[in-house]
Structure formats: C-alpha cells, structure tokens
Amino acid sequence: MQKNFYDAIKDRRSIYAISNEFTISDERIAEVIGYAVQNVPNAFNSQSAKVAVLFGENHKKLWSITMETLRKIVPANSFAQTEEKINSFAAGYGTVLYFDDTSITNGLAEQFALYKDNFPVWAQQANGMLQFAVWTSLELEGLGASLQHYSPLIDEEVKSTWKLPDSWKMIAQMPFGKPTALPDAKSFAPLSERMLLFK
Numbered sequence: 001m002q003k004n005f006y007d008a009i010k011d012r013r014s015i016y017a018i019s020n021e022f023t024i025s026d027e028r029i030a031e032v033i034g035y036a037v038q039n040v041p042n043a044f045n046s047q048s049a050k051v052a053v054l055f056g057e058n059h060k061k062l063w064s065i066t067m068e069t070l071r072k073i074v075p076a077n078s079f080a081q082t083e084e085k086i087n088s089f090a091a092g093y094g095t096v097l098y099f100d101d102t103s104i105t106n107g108l109a110e111q112f113a114l115y116k117d118n119f120p121v122w123a124q125q126a127n128g129m130l131q132f133a134v135w136t137s138l139e140l141e142g143l144g145a146s147l148q149h150y151s152p153l154i155d156e157e158v159k160s161t162w163k164l165p166d167s168w169k170m171i172a173q174m175p176f177g178k179p180t181a182l183p184d185a186k187s188f189a190p191l192s193e194r195m196l197l198f199k
Contacts, residue, residue, distance in 0.1 A: 003140060012136045013186070015144025018092040018177030024141055026055055026094075032141060033096060036133035043122035044112070048104035049130045050168055052097040058162070062097075062173070063090035065157050066150050073153075089148065092177030096134060096145075097158070098127055103167035127171050135174065144179035147172050 003011065030053060037051055054062055067086045074082050089095070105123045109116040131147060138145050151170040158170060 008136050008140050012139040013183040014146040015179045015183055016088055016146055017181035018144050019180050020093045021178040023178050032137040033134050036130055036137055040130045040133050042126035044108055046104050046108055048101045048123050049127045050099040050101050052162060054095045059094045060090055062095050066154050069153050089175035092175040094176055096174040098131055098172045099168040099170050100127055101167050102169050138176050143176045145174050145176035147174055
C-alpha cells in the first residue's frame with residue numbers, strides 16, 4: 001500500500017546503512033527524480049537546479065574520488081573512521097549529485113539588479129526543496145538516503161570525470177540504496193517553540 005504524503009514526510013530520514021541490492025529499476029529511479037526536478041518550484045522559473053544521477057561503476061567512482069581526496073588531507077592515524085564512512089556510501093546503489101547552474105543564477109542577478117543579492121539565496125532555497133522532494137520520493141520507493149557535503153573538495157575532479165559544465169556549482173551528494181538498518185529514534189523540540197499561531 002502506497003504511503004500518503006504525510007507519512008512520507010515523517011518517514012524520510014538520514015539512512016546511512018544501505019546496500020546495492022536491486023529493488024526497483026534504474027528507469028523508475030530516474031522517473032521519480034526527474035518528476036521532482038521538473039516540478040519543484042524555483043524563483044523566476046529559473047530552473048537553475050541541476051542533478052546528475054550516478055549508478056553502478058559511476059556511483060563507485062564518485063566515492064573513490066572522495067576517498068582519495070580525503071586521504072590527502074585527513075591525518076593517517078585518524079583516517080579509519082573516514083574510510084568506514086565513505087565505504088558506507090559506496091555500498092549503496094547510486095548517488096544523486098545536486099548542482100546550481102551559476103550561469104543562470106548570475107544571469108538573473110544581472111538582469112534584475114534590484115534583486116541581485118537574492119538570487120544566490122533563492123537558488124539555494126530551490127535546491128533545498130529539490131533535495132527534500134527527491135529524498136522523500138526515494139523513501140516512498142523503499143530506498144534509504146542521506147545528504148552529504150564534500151564540496152568544494154571534490155568538485156573539479158567530479159566535473160572533469162563526468163564532463164559537466166564549469167558553471168555547475170556542486171551543492172550536495174545523496175547516496176541511496178536499500179536500507180539495511182533502521183535509523184535511531186528522532187527527538188523533537190516542542191512544536192510550541194517552533195510554530196506560532198495568530199488567530
């Protein structure tokens with residue numbers, strides 16, 4: 001039975017224990033991610049948010065790049081924890097890379113000078129909404145995911161490896177796969193401290 005919208009929001013969590021076990025087709029994954037890319041709102045209809053979806057060897061290559069980049073800067077005597085973490089992402093089925101096309105964002109800032117300082121902020125907001133929509137969609141499909149931030153450390157090699165436009169600024173990486181363990185219970189601050197009602 002398909003979850004409803006509210007359950008999907010509630011059940012979307014950071015899932016770090018994932019496997020590469022096949023559960024749904026690559027085509028279905030591409031479909032749900034594409035649906036989010038197409039329909040998530042963005043200021044001035046800029047559509048500056050871009051994604052690259054990596055499967056199979058491409059997915060593994062990303063985390064190999066990340067591992068070797070970190071190996072150069074993390075002290076050897078404390079690298080084991082980093083290695084374990086990166087290996088857990090590589091163990092998944094795929095990764096979604098999130099970008100903002102700065103040629104669009106900067107172009108709008110030039111075109112609408114009155115709002116020029118707002119466009120980078122709006123681009124980040126739109127990308128955040130896209131990340132949430134994709135994350136929730138993957139959860140609906142039975143996949144676990146987490147959001148990672150290894151930019152700008154890996155950006156240049158990623159763009160070079162997959163021949164991505166220079167104007168694409170990487171924002172985040174989302175490894176996903178079949179969940180192999182449940183996340184810890186989540187605690188919440190009282191809603192009264194976070195939401196005010198004025199009637």
